[in-house]
Amino acid sequence: MTTVGLKRVRCIVCGWRGEKSVILSTSSFGPPGLDLRPPPPHGSSVDLWVMDCPQCGYCAPDISEPIDIGDPSGSAGGTLDDAVDRRDAWRRVVRKLMSDDRYRSPFGIKDAVPQEAMTHLRCGVLELAGGRSADAGHSALRAAWICDDNAASSAGDDPRDVAAQCRRAALGLFQQAREAHQPFATDRIHEELLLIDLLRRTGDFVVAAERLSDLPRDIHDEERAIAVRQQGWVALQDRAAHHAQERPPEASVR
Ligand SMILES: [Zn+2]
Structure with a gap:
């Protein structure tokens, strides 16, 4: 069973204040998916694993917190000793990333994507900007799961194709992760089994x-x-x- 509550948050980018749904407790029963999706109910709560700011569009696991985008001082120039300066530099870099086409259409996906899937994809864009290809790959994979769930529950537009686009993005990101020696599963065999399932899907x-x-x-x-x-x-x-x-x-x- 998954217990959901409301958390008061303040967006670290723009200062928006409001409440967001968060998971207070959850559990899993049964085997995971071939693509490592946790079994329900935990695996079904994937739309609550990230937040988006309704004012500025910042997407992160918790919009009150700065997502890791590497060292922002390189973009700000000079050395940043002060925490406030570092936070300002981080905001500048994140705002620049969020104003880019790559944030509007993450990983080249231009088709309509369910909002919760888009939140994961945009979180992935910021993770990739921080050099975190493995994390970005998992964000794209989670977006695919949300597209799968929407395909199962709606008789309208078929979002299965966007699920495949999210999976292709995940495949590319996991390949990048491998080149950067970033693990993206518990071991090499499970990485291979995940890539094979993405190829089949x-x-x-x-x-x-x-x-x-x-x-x-x-x-x-x-x-x-x-x-x-x-x-x-x-x-x-x-x-x-x-x-x-x-x-x-x-x-x-x-
Ligand atoms: Zn915001």
């Missing part, structure tokens, strides 16, 4: 199958079992969300 079944066959032979039985199930979903060209223990129809598993 975006319909890139050929590359997903190649990466599955490139997995090391000596992985643990549990990970091997997940890989075999994933192989079944890839063989079926199935793009749906599945949890890690879910078995594809027998015929598809070699």
Whole structure:
């Protein structure tokens, strides 16, 4: 069960004051998704993992707090010894980032995205500005989960395509994270299993199958079992969300 409460916040960028919904407590039951989405109810509360300021558009896990964008003094010039100066420099850099096209259309996604998904994507843009590709990748992935949930609950426009766009953004960001030696899962095998699921969910079944066959032979039985199930979903060209223990129809598993 997830308990939600209201928190009084003051936006650290523009000073807007108001109340935002926050998770007071939550829990998870069952296996995670193949893309590491926590099981419900925690995994279903992803829209509450970030906040957006209705006045200036700042997006962060808590808009009362500065998101880490690296050292802002490089953009401000000179050395910033004073905390107030550092905070002002941080605000200038964040305002500049927020005025950029890359914040309006994060990761090149121009199609309509659910507001809560957009909040995660914009948080990802700021994380990436701080050189945090792994965190930005997870923000894009969380945006995809919200698009999935909206696709399941609405009969109108199909947001599944924007979910795929968010996943492609996540794939690119996780590749950048790997190049920057930033871990984005508990170990290399789980990173591979996550990338393979992102490829399957975006319909890139050929590359997903190649990466599955490139997995090391000596992985643990549990990970091997997940890989075999994933192989079944890839063989079926199935793009749906599945949890890690879910078995594809027998015929598809070699
Ligand atoms: Zn604000």
